[in-house]
Amino acid sequence: MAKVPVTGIWGIAGRLGKKLNGMGIFTIADLKATDPVVMRKKFSVLMQRTIMELNGITCIPLETEIATKQRLIFSRSFSTPVTSAARMHEVMAIYAQRAAIRLAKDNQQAKLMSCFAGTSHFNQSAASFPSVTLKLPVPTADPVILTRAATTALADRIVDGVPYARAGVMLMDLSPAGAAPQLPMFATAHEEKHIGSLPRDVLDRFGSGSIGLGVAGLVTEPDWSMKRQALSPRYTTEWAELPIVKAC
Structure with missing residues (x-):
């Protein structure tokens, strides 16, 4: 944590990162050492939760089930x-x-x-x-x-x-x-x-x-089918579109 800048935390970047730097908080370890209650008053409850999570206190429960589509x-x-x-x-x-x-x-x-x-x-x-x-x-x-x-x-x-x-x-x-x-x-x-x-x-x-x-x-698509000549390559989902690399 002492080697990673505070902006390496999800949700802390740009303007917020500069404010923390101005308070002498440059790394994740620096943020972890702050008082979560004081930081909540200065910023928000999200900042408090982040600090508590860094100290091993669970604030955001892990979602084990994906919400069903409606x-x-x-x-x-x-x-x-x-x-x-x-x-x-x-x-x-x-x-x-x-x-x-x-x-x-x-x-x-x-x-x-x-x-x-x-x-x-x-x-x-x-x-x-x-x-x-x-x-x-x-x-x-x-x-x-x-x-x-x-x-x-x-x-x-x-x-x-x-x-x-x-x-x-x-x-x-x-x-x-x-x-x-x-x-x-x-x-x-x-x-x-x-x-x-x-x-x-x-x-x-x-x-x-x-x-x-x-x-x-039908073997061939109907003439009304949507044309996709300009579709971006789908390397990760279509076998036929995988790029072929040959060594010389």
Whole structure:
């Protein structure tokens, strides 16, 4: 502590560091030796807690559990407008399955789903912003159930010929997976056998677009998919984008 400057402590830098230096406090050891009550009066309760923590007195409890997400959303802008209900059906199928993957990855299930679409805010001549929120039969992360719900939610609200620029699927009222089990008497044969998510081993190895139900299993991405030519390299999350280094 005697070798590390006081500004090495998180939250102490710049102007605060200069004030401490003016009081003869240059290192962490110097700060540790001060009276926490006096320093609280001069600065704040955060300064008092910092000094007490330096002296081994716990003031900030360690959070051992991560707060559960309250909602999950998968939304994208289209590279080319979607102008028909049939194409929006395709969009909702893919988005619902992408959301299901994220839901299963977080080991959660959803009770409510909201599906929405919209034209560009700059397009005043053909404005349309359909949105539907529906309650799922049971809390679930099953991609079949979520896809079925998403594809039917906006089916009668999409106006053919209108250029939709964006759409999304939002899952709400989330709870830990298994907190509210499926009821066998109401579950289909598929739901009883495959409740959960798409095969995790395949998805983890080949990415979210490697497998899907129906139109979401297309080999090539639809023409309305968001273009990402200017996307920054993702060296830490995408195997295909790892830089290759060769020794001469």
